[in-house]
Amino acid sequence: MNEKQNNHEIIRRMRRKSLRNSLLNYGIVIVVFAIMQTMIATGHISSLLKGLLVPLCVYVIAALSLNLVVGISGELSLGHAGFMCIGAYTSAFFSNVVGDSMPDLPRFILAILVGAVFAGIFGILIGIPVLRLKGDYLAIVTLAFGEIIKNLLNVLYVGVDSHGLHFSTTSAMDLNMEPTGRQIVKGALGISGTPKNSTFTIGVVLIIITLIVVQNLVNSRSGRAIMSTRDNRIAAESIGIPVTKYKLLAFSVSASLAGVAGVLYAHNLATLNTKKFDYNTSILILVFVVLGGIGNMTGSMIAAVILTALPEMLRFLNNYRMLIYAIVLIVIMLFNWAPASLDFRSRMRERLWKKHGSDAEGGR
């Protein structure tokens, strides 16, 4: 075998591996989708689970998007619910203003774009100042931004009449609209009457699109630049990679995808308010990412599904359900991350492997 071919072989192997990993994720999503559709068609699905399908898609997309920041870019963000909130509000606003003047599907597609673009813009605006900070400082500042977004939307009133849009931060009365004017954003009451366009199918399509964006980005020149700044900022600068630019790229793409999750969320409910978008939701999404394995997209999806569905499935446990959730969370973290536990597990594996190996083929 000549050398040139050898080069190609190792590269081909690497490409095959990365392609396999990507395809695996699309495959999982499609298979789960097919199973669910069959269950729905044959009526083998509880109404509880059916109602959960769209929220599951919302959290899967949110987890994938946060993993881009936490796993690939190596920064800690606790404000992702804020970006979801932006996506939800801007898109719900758009859908309400456009109303029936447009058919459902094109309007929803535009709404998704509106949510993604606005969340992305906020990602850039917030990212520029805060990405200079590191670690827990970045975490607390992103948390702060998430809370600020929520707080400000809570006092926002917007109405529309023949003169155009009216804004107020005090009350609906201060909008000074014509009597025929329509109130759209009602302060803490939020936005109601958003068309319920979100379906499981659209949710799955959006998951696939999110996966394509994240995975293709990771396996590209920009992805390498992002990961190089994660692994070693100083070295990345030394080879001419503009660190801030790529941190910002990851952050804003991630914000934009979180915005998409928000759009899906907003168009699944009759009333939208900011309650669901507080720091607890940001934390919840972070839990998905860490539990699924930092940087592991498959893990993020599985963790998001299980941890969203589990508390709902455990409803019969009443008040004990969140207690169990908390204990399980702590135990899993210790099991998966404590060096002592990892040591123990690898020793156990070794012993099992040795036994198995000597039985089967007398060692290698």
Next chain:
Amino acid sequence: MSFLTYLKDGISLGSVYAIIALGYTMVYGIAKMLNFAHGDVIMVGAYVVLMLLTKAGVPGILAIIIAMAVCTLLGITIEKVAYRPLRKASSPLAVLITAIGVSYLLQNVALLIFGADGKTFVDVIKIPSLSLGGGKLIISGTTIVTILASIVIMICLTMFVNKTKQGHAMQAVSEDKDAAQLMGVNVNGTISLTFAIGSALAAVAGVLLCSAYPIVTPYTGAMPGIKAFVAAVFGGIGSIPGAMIGGILLGVIEILSKAYISSQVSDAIVFAVLIIVLLVKPTGLFGKNIQEKV
């Protein structure tokens, strides 16, 4: 109400934040982790005092001491069971998520025992209020005690950290655990002690917070916990006077924006000030600047 009254309320609330922040800044300095469960220890302290007073009829001061002991024990246990095994984990996120788990755990245990409804807190501090300027400014006993307590605690902590052997050990461990270990410092013991102090302070803060805002729920501690961290960051993590001043500033900003702007956006204003401070001075007001060595 007059500006002075608001200012007084702000300093009072700020003193509570300061006490939490003092504990938080020490714990953060040594464990280098966002301890999300810290705020929930406050809640535990408040419930313990409430139960002792209403159900057992224990005198106030004794109740506070017992609550401090309970929280101390709780803090040490949390650190030992949930955080210590993850101290050398490959990602700092592991312990952060575990802390979130502990926070959920404390909240839900409280939920099971006491229910979701707010319980009215009873008067623990029975000191007459002070009337100044012919009744124009009335300072309640709680306020007086809160402000005095925060000052006394700050002074004691400063002396403890700078003058005692354990205090020096704390500084050494927060600087470099491995080096401290080599120098013969009992690292585990020092970290336990730090959690003990931080948790005891949280208990005190719980009593003071609920004396001023007399409703306790399982979620009472969550937001003050986060705000105290904000206060600690404000003043510069690891700095005792920084936490004190950060806490008071935060309380004043919060109350003044509630009074003069809007109670709905007061949190937004507090957080906005934090962001501005960090952007101007990334290590906080009193923080030390550390550059990575190339």
Next chain:
Amino acid sequence: MAMLDVTKLSISFGGLHAVDDFNLNIEKGELYGLIGPNGAGKTTVFNLLTGVYKPTEGIIRLDGKDITGKSTIEINRAGIARTFQNIRLFKDMPVLDNVKAGFHNHYKYSALTGILRLPRYREIENTMDERSMDILKVFDLDKEADLMAGNLPYGKQRKLEIARALATEPKLLLLDEPAAGMNPNETAELMETIRFVRDEFDMTILLIEHDMKLVAGICEKLTVLNFGRTLAQGVTSEVLSDPAVIAAYLGE
């Protein structure tokens, strides 16, 4: 014209002159050594040359162009690449991708091209893969292209850092203690590789090293630093027999 021309370079940290009145002139294609006892300011010179620190005084010219006060990123683009005393690889990325990251400014396509997998993406990735493998081959790392960089043995990590630096297609290569932690065999092999890089890539190289065998073996010229000041400068054999240099190394 000199490839690197440094005049009166100085920096002080809080009154301490870490580097004082440092002058250096390296011709194109030269293999130049920077030596001196620990704490003499050698790495500080590297940090000044690569823009990690801004000099308090002095001018740095690369190939005739003034690069004083430029950022690390700009300086790399202008043509200086370096390795680090304490290895700084992208540990959680494959060996191949470490080198490909080095090509960042030479083979470009936008993030959107990458996300949409336009034809240009495949085309440029192919070229990058080919060229990266060529560089890896020089360092005998091509067989390990798919390993995570952090899993390479120490000696190979040092080599990978050089490979990554070369991918940025520099005019001047700075090596900070390339032989640190290597055994004599590895060091001998490294000397060959450095010479090969100089000849094959037509490279100008400035290196910091404590291993005198390596320095005497491959460097044509030397500068000796002591307490931030230049103790001696010139042709290697003369510098190494300078009594002042010997005294500094014996620690008088």
